[in-house]
Amino acid sequence: MSAREEVLSRVRAALAEADRTDVPVPRSYRSRPARLSPDALVDLFVARVEDYRATVTRCSAADVIARISEVLPVGARVVLPAGLPWDVPDGIVDDGLSATDLDSFDAVLTAATVGIAETGTIVLTHGSGEGRRAITLVPDLHVCVVHAGQIVADVPDAFGVLDPVRPQTWVSGPSATSDIELNRVEGVHGPRTLHVLLLS
Numbered sequence: 001m002s003a004r005e006e007v008l009s010r011v012r013a014a015l016a017e018a019d020r021t022d023v024p025v026p027r028s029y030r031s032r033p034a035r036l037s038p039d040a041l042v043d044l045f046v047a048r049v050e051d052y053r054a055t056v057t058r059c060s061a062a063d064v065i066a067r068i069s070e071v072l073p074v075g076a077r078v079v080l081p082a083g084l085p086w087d088v089p090d091g092i093v094d095d096g097l098s099a100t101d102l103d104s105f106d107a108v109l110t111a112a113t114v115g116i117a118e119t120g121t122i123v124l125t126h127g128s129g130e131g132r133r134a135i136t137l138v139p140d141l142h143v144c145v146v147h148a149g150q151i152v153a154d155v156p157d158a159f160g161v162l163d164p165v166r167p168q169t170w171v172s173g174p175s176a177t178s179d180i181e182l183n184r185v186e187g188v189h190g191p192r193t194l195h196v197l198l199l200s
Contacts, residue, residue, distance in 0.1 A: 052173020
């Protein structure tokens, strides 16, 4: 008898002897977050985004352009997705720029589709104002505008809002990884810095 056959025969024997009655498993854990007020939801989103070492600036629709100007470094080359509703002087609209071209940009400014409070995640579906995935991964700074009304409680709520056939990029803070020594390195797989402008 081979080692494989011996192992499988032992498994079969153990299964034959096992009591196959269903054992009730208590499930008293919380499967959904507590429902929060809109203000508490926004506060949780801000706290979780900041936990990822990202920056959040709250602003109104009236002063978002001024905040964008403050957040973008002076003289920075900024790539913009088509359909972005905010004007950025000297920003260059992506028209299929190559990865090499994108590497020459300092920052990207996008909108978002959904913000998830429980996880501090921003989801882009790459429609108008969000652009294609490459422009959000290559520049070192990603400035993302999220409306307070786009914030949902948790991942299941986000799936309820998102179109499953659209491409999605889920962003939880700046790009970061750790080596075996647990030394954190940021900017390896995407932007080193994430700045969220939260419109309310």
